[in-house]
Amino acid sequence: MPQQTMKMSTNPIADMSFTGLHWIEASAGTGKTYTLSSLMVRIFLDRYMPNQVIATTFTRKATAELKARVRLRIEETRDFIYGLLAASQDELAELQQSLSDPLYQQVLKDHGHHLDYAYNRLNVVLQQYEELFVGTLDSFSQKLLREFAFESGRIEQVQISDDEDLHIERIIHDLLRDWIQQQPAHLIEYLMLNHQLKGPEYYLGVVKESLNFPSVDLRVPELPENALALFEAMCHQLAQMLPAARVELAACFDAASHYKNLVDARRFNKGAFFVTFNTRIPEFLQHFEAAGSQGVLTQSDVLQPTMKAIRSLFYDPNKTEFKPRVFKDKIVEEQPDVSKEFYQHAFIQQLRAVLSAYEHINQAEQYLNFYLAQEVKKRLPQVLSHAGETTFSQQIRTLSEALQQSSAAGKDSFAAHVLARYPLILVDEFQDTNQDQDDMLSSIWRVKERLHQGCMIMVGDPKQAIYGFRGGDMLTYRKARHDIQAKGGRCYTLNKNHRSVKNLVEVVDALFHRQMDFGEQVEYTPIQAGEREHPPLIDHEQVNPKPLRWLALDETLNEAEQVAWQIQSLLNQAQQGHLYFQDNNTQRALTANDIAVLGQNHFDLEQVQQCLLQLGVPCYKASRDSVYKSSVAQDVAALLTAILNPYQEAKVKRALLSRLLGFDLKQLVALEQQADGLSEIIEKLEQIRQIWNEQGFRSAWNSCMTVFQVWTRLVAGQSRDNERTVVNLRHIAELLSQQSEHYTGAHKLYQWFIRQINLGINNESTQERKLTGQLGVQLMTIHASKGLEFGCVFLLGANAGLSEKGNLNFSLKDNQQKSLGLERVIAVKSSDLPEDDIQQNDARNEAEHHRLWYVALTRASYRVYAVLRHHEVEKKQLAEARSGLTFWRGSAPDLFQHADSADADVLRAAPPILTQTQVEAVVLEAEEIPNSHFYPRETTSFTALTRTAHKAHIQRDQLAAVMTEQEDSAADEVEQLEIIEADTAEKISWIKRHFPKGTKPGSFLHKLMEKVRFSTPEEKLAKAIASRFHSDVEFDSPQMLQNLIKQFGQTANPEQDEAELIEEMQEWYSQIIHTPLHDGFSLHQLNDGEYRSEMDFHLSMADRALAIRKIRLLFERLNEPDLQIQDLNDVFTARYLTGSIDLVYFDGQRYHIADYKSNFLGDQTAHYDHTYIRESMSHSSYWLQAALYLVALHRYLKAVMKDYDMTQHLGGASYLYLRGMDGQSDRGVYHWKPADTFIQNLDAILSEKVVAKT
Structure with missing residues (x-):
């Protein structure tokens, strides 16, 4: 398309x-x-x-x-809607036309007729936002x-491995050992002497780079299996041909021959052509005849110069394509036969064959890189899987x-x-x-x-x-x-840039228009300035003149020094009142915090950092160092070693001499001279070790910090490293705490920590963190700056060339079975790759280079200084004509010109450092300590609220942990035995009397009611119930069934007993779903879609301690003596009430809740009359449970129903005592429908609103 x-x-x-x-x-x-x-x-x-x-x-x-x-x-939109709840439709329509915020416009368009619903929904969204x-x-x-x-x-x-590099290095080590053993000894010696065989850590780069592209297979290089034999044969033939060649190619061996005027002297200077034939080749063949190919391969002082000289006869330097250039261009044009005869001579052809065989040997290094990368890709998943990582x-x-x-x-x-x-x-x-x-x-x-x-x-x-x-x-x-x-x-x-001021957007847009094709089919999209208002940057009474400035350096200027001087100059102008932001009627001078320096590598940035520090300009460059490489990590390791080995004095003394415990040699000697000095330290360490083993790392660490007053010791003396030490120590403690959840046992955690220190693991989570006082000029790589915004940006090396990147070569090949008809091909870099593949890789790198500079040029809000380095070599200038920003800026006479672009004046000397103007000290007054306390957002539940008071007192400090435990469905059920005196009283059925009591059997019945549909046909019901007994193994249901069969024991046939027992269960289930709950309604009338089982909820509460007393008063106002709740536990830290409603159902008019209770109240049917059920509900505080669940249902309906009316839609709570339900009477069931005002007031208490009178 x-x-x-x-x-x-x-x-x-x-x-x-x-x-x-x-x-x-x-x-x-x-x-x-x-x-x-x-x-x-x-x-x-x-x-x-x-x-x-x-x-x-x-x-x-x-x-x-x-x-x-x-x-x-979300909060802004909710507040916007809240302010319009009382507005009329006409007012909303008029407001919609005048709004500039597209979101608010759309909200009014979509929800203007029911803003109350939108407001309530956003409140629910915020409550569930986590x-x-x-x-x-x-x-x-x-x-x-x-x-x-x-x-x-x-x-x-x-779990995610923390030792990926270690695993990879071990695999490489094994692979290298195996590969070396399979190769001829002289080949390995050759590779070693020519530095082509290295340690496992050397190959980490190419292996890890290939792992970034797991779905792409590496191109298989040619395997140099017979390379040595071929090289030896070619050399042998060359040696035999040498005597004849001295005669037939005499001109090549005689520096005074006519070839002297024919050979290209620029390429073969100082007679290099004749040296090749007179010296290099004969000496090489002489060594070959004496030592053979195996010997000559190890003589690099002979082999390397000879092969280089032979190569120059056929290839351009640094080029891979065959391009004969022995003779001058004029000779080749006027006397083509000379060149033709030379290259067609058998000896010259044989030289090329020797060179080809030699390069075939050198492919061993490329093949080794491929072999390691490919094999690690195969083996790493297996190694990780074996380690559970x-x-x-x-x-x-x-x-x-x-x-x-x-x-x-x-x-x-x-x-x-x-x-x-x-x-x-x-x-x-x-x-x-x-x-x-x-x-x-x-x-x-x-x-x-x-x-x-x-x-x-x-x-x-x-x-x-x-x-x-x-x-x-x-x-x-x-x-x-x-x-x-x-x-x-x-x-x-x-297409609207809101980050930058208008004139900077326009000049940058014009620059990119000069070359809109970035490469790799990426096209520049024209951009306009957005509507965001920026405070004007006033520069000598002008509004930000020339926002794009080119800083061209000559050979006398140092880049880092010049950038530092320019920044100092800008700060001087700001200090003098010439450079400031005009925000309404206030002026704010440009500061170092408004400036950033971006570069392609850390070395250039570190040079600028040094120059800025020399000038006294505050600056900050994020640390690339791992916290595991810090001295604090070594001290922590010493301390942990002493804790785990408290009776080994040498390790204890090492810990004492660390900065954490703060002893020096003099204090340590004095401590040893005391009678109980060192023993007291050992005793404390032993106590901490016991805490670690019994209560975990966090408790032991906190105890150690307190016992030895570590935090106080660290900052006791004045030192510029204090904050770094404290931050690193907290960072390490955090890492150890996280890992303590995965490593069982103190020694395993300790071993993990020591391994991290030895490996120096360095990633995003382990790099040293920023200190609070690290402000000023920001120095960072262009990659790290992506997504950030700065006022004024200096770009280092804006015309720097494209550096060689990575160990892999990326190319494409046609494959019609793939999308776009293309397939990615990756190969280990080598000069032997096809020229087209190398060019494609170069084009890919160049395209990414262009994108990198696009990112760099779009970081600034107000001004950009592009620093252009001076290139002494003309050839380098030409090579970099398309590098960096010169790709768009061009060169004379087609240099980029724009009204908002100009060349900046370079500085020939460091500007003076102006002293800061003394500002009148501001008297600070502390505010009063607030009475309100803020707590973390933990959770509680009905079960946690109603635990016995003595248990709550013991566990109060651990309340948050207890509250978040997963509770069983029947965790709140209490067995309550009552005996009726009449022996003739009607008993409940056998299965109801003998079905096991307790949490697990109760949870099994809950699961049965949840999983078996109320509409299940009678003929399928027995099978459905039997499947629950066999599948709900978490409740020990198979064993439960066997125990029931043994008790039942009607026949000698267990299978028949099981079938009859299942029939009993079927009859019980049928009685449950046919028992009237309220107004003649029973569960069997519910169709699929009219009820929801096990509805979990998180009920938001106020950000303070739960008002238990108010809840008790609310129940007392009901004036029902037999409707009581027991003492409740205090809740200080919970901000959500969690629970799971057994059943929410719709009876055709209202939404109700039902809660299943497997409590055993007695073996008589009369034990399950309303009187006994109300007593049981008071004994277990089920009234509170019902009320809380109705509040949860009320909030849910209010959020999801647009026309929700509490009176019309909210029903009551049905408590189903399953053992007493007989399918006909209302025994075993109690339906409670509290007044709407009661639910509203309980809702208000939970959310801490004003409580209305009941």
Whole structure:
């Protein structure tokens, strides 16, 4: 489908409908996050709840920002709607026309007639907001495999490996050892002498790079199996031909021959051509005849110069194509026979054959790289699986394969389950998606037959695809876009830059218009300035003149020094009042915090950092160091060693001398001289060790910090490293705490920590964190700056050449079975690759280079300084004419010209450092400490509220942990035995009397009522009940059945006894569903779709301690003496009440709840009259349970029903005491319908609103 036929829109906030496929291309600065957060508000208002939506982006930092921005946008929209609840329709229509916010316009358009519903729905969305998944695709795949373990067929529990590099290095080590043993000894010696065989760590780069592309196979290089024999044969033939060649090619061996005037002297300077024939070749053959090929291969001082000299006869330097250039161009044109005769001579042909055989040997290094990469790709999953571990990339591949296998088998149940659970997904930064990730996404949300069942929103910008080294591939992006087009998806584009001021947007847009083709079929999209208001930057009474400035350096200027001087100059101007932001009537001087320096590598940035520090300019560059490489990590290791080995004095002394415990040698000697000095320390360490073994790492760590006053010691003295030490220590403690959940036992956690230190694991989670005082000029790589915004930006090396990237060569080949008819091909880099493949790889790198500089140039809000380096060599200038920003700027006479672009004046000396103006000190007054306390959002439940008071007192400090436990369905049931004196009283049936009592049997009955449909035909009911006994193994139901059969024991045939017992259960179930609940209504009247079993809920409560006393007073006001609740436990930290309603049903008029109780009240039918049931409900506080569940149902109905009326729609609570239900009378059932005001007041107490009078 041609691209132009794809539906286009520039306003996705208003135009998007949330079904099918949607593609948003968001150029830099066009308000992508604003658009996505607005779309999420519409999604929640129009169709889905948070637990049905997935949002993914590229980094964990971006996910946190996106989730925060979405929440803020929901709150803003809710408050906007709240302010309009009293407005008339005419006022709303007039307001809609005047609004500039597209989201608010659309909200009024879609929900103007029922704003109260929209307001209530957004409140519910905010209450359930934590159920929204916002994360990376890696974490999402982990979530899917965990939630759909059965459907995916991956039920084994694995964790993300922290030792991936270690596993890879071990595999490489084993592979290298095996490969070396299989090769001839002289080949290995040759590779070693020529530095072509290295240690396992050397090959990590190419192996890990290949693992970023798991779905693409490496091109298999030619295996140099017979290379040594071929080389020896070719050399032997050459030696035999040498005497004749001295005669036939005498001119080549004589420096005074006529060839002297024919050979190209620029290529063969200083007689190199004659040296090759006179010296190099004869000496090489002499060594060959003396030592053979095995010997000569190890003599690199002879072999290497000879092969290099022979190669120069056939190839241009650094080129792979055959291009004979021995003779001068004039000779080749005027006397072509000279060159022809030379190259056709048998000796010259044999020289080329020797060179070819030699290069064939050198392919061993390329083959070794391929062999290691390919074998690691095969073996790593097996090694990880054996260790019970996986990696994010392996996890995505596992998920993708499971989806594809399910689809290939004609069973799309896995993908269909995921789609039903999460019908909408929003994928941000789609341009950085790799093939496995896209395969996974397309298998779920882009299946043509299921497009109407869900919605997929893909957001990205191909111009910002700069993470090819992490697995991103523009071919994947192009294939996905083609797929969207073919399936009728809709495309949107954001074309207004809100980040930058208007004149900067216009000049940058004009620059990119000079070359709109970025390469790899990525085209620049014209951009306009957005409506965002920026405070003007005033520069010497002008509004931001020349926002794009070119800083061209000459040979006398140092780049880092010049940039530092320019920044100091800007700060001086700001200090003098010449450079400031005018925000309404206030002026704010430009500061170092408004400036950023971006570069392609860390070395250049570190040079600028040094120059800035010398000038005293505050600056910050994020640390690349691992916290495991810090001295604090060594001290923590020493401390943990002492804790685990408290009686080994040497280890204890090492811990004491660490900065954590703060002893010096003098203090340690004094401690040893005390009678109980060291023994007291040992005793404390032993106590901490016991705490670690009994209560876990966190308790032991906190105890250690307190006992030894570590935090106080660290900051006791003045040191510039204090904050770094504290931050690193907290960071390490956090990492250890996280891992303590995965490693059982103190020694295993300790061994893990020591291994991290030895390996120096360095990734996003282990890099040293930013300190609070690290402000000033931001220095970062262009890659790291993606998505960020700065006021003024300096771009280092804006005309720097393209550096060699990676160990792999990327190319494409035709394959009509693939999308777009193309297939990605990857090979280990080598000069022996086809020239077309090398050119394709160069073009790919060049295209990504252009995209990198697009990202760099679009970071600034006000001004850009592009630093152009001086190139002394003319050839280098020509080679870099298309590098960096010169790709668009051009060169004379076609140099970029624009009214808002200019050359900046270079500085020849460091500007003076102006002292800061003394500002009058502001007197700070502390506010009073608030009386309100804020608590974490934990959960509680009815069961936790009604636990016995003495148990609550013991566990109060651990309340949050207890509250979040998974409770059994029958956890709140209490057996209550009552005896009736009359012996002749009617008894309940045998099965009701003898069915086991307790939590597990009760939970089994709950599960039976949940799983067996009320409409099940009589002839199928016995089979359905029997299947529950055999399948609900978590309740020990098979053993329960056997015990019942033994008690039943009517016949000698167990199978017959089981059949009769199932008949008893069938009769009991039938009595339950036919017993009238209220107004003659019973469960057997319910059709599928008129009820919902096991309805889970999270009821939001106020951000403070639950008002238990108010709840008791509310029940006392009912003035019903036999309707009581027991003492309740205090709840301080819970902010959600969780529960599961056994049954919610609709009787045709109202919605009711039902709760199944398996409580044994006695063996007489009279024990289950209303009097006894009310007493049981008071004894177990079931009245409170019923009331809480009705509040939950009330809130739910209010959120999902547009015309909800409590009086009309909310029913009561039916308590079903299953053992007493006989199918005819109302025994075993009690239906309670409290007044609406009672439910409203309880709702108000939970949410801490003003309580109305009952």
